[in-house]
Amino acid sequence: MNILRVLKYLDWFLLVGVLLLSVIGTMAVYSASYQLSAASGILYFKRQVIWMVAGLLLFLILSAVDYRKVVAHAYFLAGCTTFLLVAIVILGETRFGARRWIQIGGFTVQPSEFAKITLILMLARFLSVKVDRRRRWSYILLPCLMAAIPALLILKQPDLGTALIFLPVTLGVIFVAGGRLKYILIILLILALLAPAFWFFLKDYQKTRLLVFINPDLDPSGAGYTILQSKIAIGSGGIWGKGWLAGTQNMLSFLPERQTDFIFSVVAEEWGFAGCLLVLAIYAFIFLRLFIIGWKCREMTGKLLVAGGILVLAGHVGINIGMAAGLLPATGLPLPLISYGGSVTITFLIILGLCESVYAHRYYY
Amino acid sequence: MKKSIDARLRILAIFLVIWGGVIVATLWYMQVVKGEKYQERAVRNRVRLVRISAPRGTIFDRNGVVLADNRPSFDVVINPTEVEDRERLIATLSSILNLSPERLNRRLDTFRDRPFEPVRLAADIGIVAATILEEKGPELPGVDVQVNPIRSYPYGEVPVHLLGYVGQISPRELVKLKDSGYRAQDDIGKMGVEEAYDRYLRGEPGAEQLQVDARGYRDKVLSHKEPRPGDDIYLTLDIRAQEILEELLEEWNGAAVAMDPRNGDLLALVSHPSFDPNLLIRPVWKEDAERVFSDPEAPLMNRALSGEYPPGSPFKLVMALTALSSRVSTPKTTFDCRGVFLLGESTFRCWLPGGHGELDLQQAIKHSCNIYFYNLGLEVGVERISKMARAIGLGERSGLEIRGESGGLIPDRAWKKKIIGESWYTGDTVNLSIGQGYLLVTPLQMASMGCIIANRGTLYQPRIVKRMISPEGEIIKEFEPVIRKKLDVPEEIWSELLSGMVRVVNEEHGTGRAAAHPVITVAGKSGTVQVGTPPEYGKHAWFLALAPADNPEVVLAIILEDAESGPRDAAPLAGEFMRRYFNVLEFQ
Structure with a gap:
């Protein structure tokens, strides 16, 4: 491995975009966790910085590693995360009523996050190897089955948001790979018809979340509270915002989950419309770079890996912000590189590192 | 083949641009068009939960002599958002409390990054200073005198090694005791009996659900739960001996x-x-x-x-x-x-x-x-x-x-x-x-x-x-x-x-x-x-x-x-x- 060569071909624009977002993200976490840190004694900000630094190191290391070697181990890695997901169902740690965490060494990790990485690795592997079958049903159904196993295990935790993200990512990569659009649409139609049946599998709190989405004023002090408070936070930010650490919705603790799922509301309240545009512009810049990497890559595995990365990241950004603004039901997904969380932050930086590797190795094939 | 993938990636890109547009439009509508309406709502609708600390149990010696109890402490509290003339405020407080302006400024600045929270500037200032401050109240917006219970040891250093003392909970203690209902800024026994029997002495904190305004001041009390005082402890100690x-x-x-x-x-x-x-x-x-x-x-x-x-x-x-x-x-x-x-x-x-x-x-x-x-x-x-x-x-x-x-x-x-x-x-x-x-x-x-x-x-x-x-x-x-x-x-x-x-x-x-x-x-x-x-x-x-x-x-x-x-x-x-x-x- 020639380090100089890798440095020479690295996409510095992507790296700069990621760094900018990381800085904004840690500042937002500092503000959003201020009261929480004071009340619980846990230094969220300090932890987030540590995870960011660790994640950025992984990003750099991965960009120097040939992504094809990583993709070659896709099934093994997917097996590992599935094993961890099964382990959680059996002996996971219950926090806030859900079993999502598992203790490894001194850390608690959320394997459902890492399952997102192995999902896109698995898709890139399968769809590029079996490309001859792309007009067939099996080209769509087999990957769907592979994705369904971890997704169902995650649904069992229960973590509806993370489980649901598997669907657009899987179908999206299959679509990009060349799966027949007709078949994909048929699958979507079947799922839509089955949706009422799924309703009965949902937990009560998930049902209320969905109902409240349809009408937030249904229960303004209970389940609709979060969405309402989030909308007030965003709206009251105005054009220029109330200033860092000065958002009343944030600092007076009216926003629940504000360091994770609703961190965008904190950014919007304190930095205003101008700040939101800045954050969205950086995301747009990162996606632009990712598309360029996809287009410049000369072989299918890399293209599909990048497509998977884009779908995971864009899915999170789009759903998270849509949720905060009241456009989508609150299912709970983090905002990449801005939300607080160790497994989450590291997962996104690993995915971006893999995409960076596709760019750095673009002349190899 | 690769061409078709690139084409489909472009379709994906178009989708993203559309969704981005929807989000920007929504934000623009909420923050720019309806911004003022939301700002009004932010000022109005607030419910906060405030803890009321429980009076700590009394400690007696074997003959019923009080060794530790609570007395009222007059504390000076500043509401930063209400202060109009900070320099004059510090000067006045400095002369009444007999504390250097530097000290007061330093204390006030410690909490600069929490502009909505009242700052306890000085504790236990004594009844005389408290009365003077109360009288000067109208001239000093943003200053409030609060009465809080404070631990008091009438025998001072005499029984201290056995009795111990209380202090603010440390981050390390907090991590260990978080699940037992302790919170930051709680008082906790640091030594001796105060420490060993803390869970009996501390009682159960009460709570108040308050409706507060934009700056965090109480509008009205929505619900109230009285704290339960801590248990009293009789020691075998004979304070005379x-x-x-x-x-x-x-x-x-x-x-x-x-x-x-x-x-x-x-x-x-x-x-x-x-x-x-x-x-x-x-x-x-x-x-x-x-x-x-x-x-x-x-x-x-x-x-x-x-x-x-x-x-x-x-x-x-x-x-x-x-x-x-x-x-x-x-x-x-x-x-x-x-x-x-x-x-x-x-x-x-x-x-x-x-x-x-x-x-x-x-x-x-x-x-x-x-x-x-x-x-x-x-x-x-x-x-x-x-x-x-x-x-x-x-x-x-x-x-x-x-x-x-x-x-x-x-x-x-x-x-x-x-x-x-x-x-x-x-x-x-x-x-x-x-x-x-x-x-x-x-x-x-x-x-x-x-x-x-x-x-x-x-x-x-x-x-x-x-x-x-x-x-x-x-x-x-x-x-x-x-x-x-x-x-x-x-x-x-x-x-x-x-x-x-x-x-x-x-x-x-x-x-x-x-x-x-x-x-x-x-x-x-x-x-x-x-x-x-x-x-x-x-x-x-x-x-x-x-x-x-x-x-x-x-x-x-x-x-x-x-x-x-x-x-x-x-x-x-x-x-x-x-x-x-x-x-x-x-x-x-």
């Missing part, structure tokens, strides 16, 4: 423990130097607290529980007990003291240069003759000595509920091999026989040793808390005396030891003459231990006393650091204590 000992130790570094041998009650526990806990309970000004924490004399250390000292001569009582109970010697056994004791190449000396001459056991105890016990030690052997020392509770913690107790050290062959890496020499046994060498005990263990002799073989667990009473007046828990050790040793042996100790105090030339009481009979044993090799290091002076000798109610152990000798320094203090504790007037 505690005060006497505290006064007697005034000039010394050292410790004293007084116990009731009949049930294990700790009547007094003093460690000197001491500190005033009232200086530590308010975290607002750190300077006073820093002074206590950084004092080289270590006033925070509880010498009575954690201090480990060679026991010296009082250990001769354990020697006598070992020899008599194992039938190695009888009270009639005599040894001739010529002032020196030769063992191979080494010479061990008696403290009296000319020697004591021919002595039996009681005379040996009375004169504290080293030679007698050297001889006894060699006949008994280290195994039996260490076994007996352990049997009466030396070398282990008593299991006191309060933190910081040391276990002391009983050396034996295995210990020396393992820790020092040498075999046990006969010289070690000789040193051990007079309570020197590696042997270490805490003042509490010394008192326990006195208790087991006083109580003729039955040792009670040291007891600090007698009972706990709920705020409703119900007895939650009554602590009964617990037998810790029971020795099967014939009655005559105990009488023999006690008679020896009575002679120490009450006969001509006894080493504890200074501990005598005019009316009741005090029994005792002095001790003087060499600390380091250079003589200028000084010695530690011990005195172990029990009274009345025929049916002891009090056992007292005193240790003074850097003293001259037990008989000269410690015995008079024990005597003074006994004379004041068993007040002469009561007998007339």
Whole structure:
């Protein structure tokens, strides 16, 4: 491995975009966790910085590693995360009523996050190897089955948001790979018809979340509270915002989950419309770079890996912000590189590192 | 093929652009178009949960004297968003509170990044300053005088090592106790009884659901839950005895423990130097607290529980007990003291240069003759000595509920091999026989040793808390005396030891003459231990006393650091204590 060569071909624009977002993200976490840190004694900000630094190191290391070697181990890695997901169902740690965490060494990790990485690795592997079958049903159904196993295990935790993200990512990569659009649409139609049946599998709190989405004023002090408070936070930010650490919705603790799922509301309240545009512009810049990497890559595995990365990241950004603004039901997904969380932050930086590797190795094939 | 993938990636890109557009449009609508409407809503709709801390339980001594309770503290609170003229405010406060403007500015700036939260600028300013501030209120917007409960210790430094004190919970404690309902800024017991019984004393905090306005001020109270005060605790401590000992130790570094041998009650526990806990309970000004924490004399250390000292001569009582109970010697056994004791190449000396001459056991105890016990030690052997020392509770913690107790050290062959890496020499046994060498005990263990002799073989667990009473007046828990050790040793042996100790105090030339009481009979044993090799290091002076000798109610152990000798320094203090504790007037 020639380090100089890798440095020479690295996409510095992507790296700069990621760094900018990381800085904004840690500042937002500092503000959003201020009261929480004071009340619980846990230094969220300090932890987030540590995870960011660790994640950025992984990003750099991965960009120097040939992504094809990583993709070659896709099934093994997917097996590992599935094993961890099964382990959680059996002996996971219950926090806030859900079993999502598992203790490894001194850390608690959320394997459902890492399952997102192995999902896109698995898709890139399968769809590029079996490309001859792309007009067939099996080209769509087999990957769907592979994705369904971890997704169902995650649904069992229960973590509806993370489980649901598997669907657009899987179908999206299959679509990009060349799966027949007709078949994909048929699958979507079947799922839509089955949706009422799924309703009965949902937990009560998930049902209320969905109902409240349809009408937030249904229960303004209970389940609709979060969405309402989030909308007030965003709206009251105005054009220029109330200033860092000065958002009343944030600092007076009216926003629940504000360091994770609703961190965008904190950014919007304190930095205003101008700040939101800045954050969205950086995301747009990162996606632009990712598309360029996809287009410049000369072989299918890399293209599909990048497509998977884009779908995971864009899915999170789009759903998270849509949720905060009241456009989508609150299912709970983090905002990449801005939300607080160790497994989450590291997962996104690993995915971006893999995409960076596709760019750095673009002349190899 | 690759072309088709690129084309489909473009379709994906178009989707993203569309969704991005929707989001930007929505944000623009919410923040720019409807921004003002949302700002109004942000100002209105707020419900906050505020904790109301519970008054801490009161701590009483055994006779119902209050040792710790709560009093109102007048605190100055600043609401930063309401302050109009900060410079004038600081200047006015500085003159009223008699605090430098720099100090006030620094304190106010500590919380600059939390603009909505009231800042407690000064605590416990006193009623006079509070009244002046109240009167000046209208001229000083943003200043508020609040009344909060504060822990108060009427006896100050006197019972502090046993009682402990409260302080703000530290981050480390918080991590450990988060699940038990503790929160940041809660008060928590930091030492002694306050720490050990914190979960009873703290009570349950109440809560208030408030509707607050944009700046966090209360609009109206939506719901209210009263806090439940903490439980009251009655100690076994007798503050009268505690005060006497505290006064007697005034000039010394050292410790004293007084116990009731009949049930294990700790009547007094003093460690000197001491500190005033009232200086530590308010975290607002750190300077006073820093002074206590950084004092080289270590006033925070509880010498009575954690201090480990060679026991010296009082250990001769354990020697006598070992020899008599194992039938190695009888009270009639005599040894001739010529002032020196030769063992191979080494010479061990008696403290009296000319020697004591021919002595039996009681005379040996009375004169504290080293030679007698050297001889006894060699006949008994280290195994039996260490076994007996352990049997009466030396070398282990008593299991006191309060933190910081040391276990002391009983050396034996295995210990020396393992820790020092040498075999046990006969010289070690000789040193051990007079309570020197590696042997270490805490003042509490010394008192326990006195208790087991006083109580003729039955040792009670040291007891600090007698009972706990709920705020409703119900007895939650009554602590009964617990037998810790029971020795099967014939009655005559105990009488023999006690008679020896009575002679120490009450006969001509006894080493504890200074501990005598005019009316009741005090029994005792002095001790003087060499600390380091250079003589200028000084010695530690011990005195172990029990009274009345025929049916002891009090056992007292005193240790003074850097003293001259037990008989000269410690015995008079024990005597003074006994004379004041068993007040002469009561007998007339």
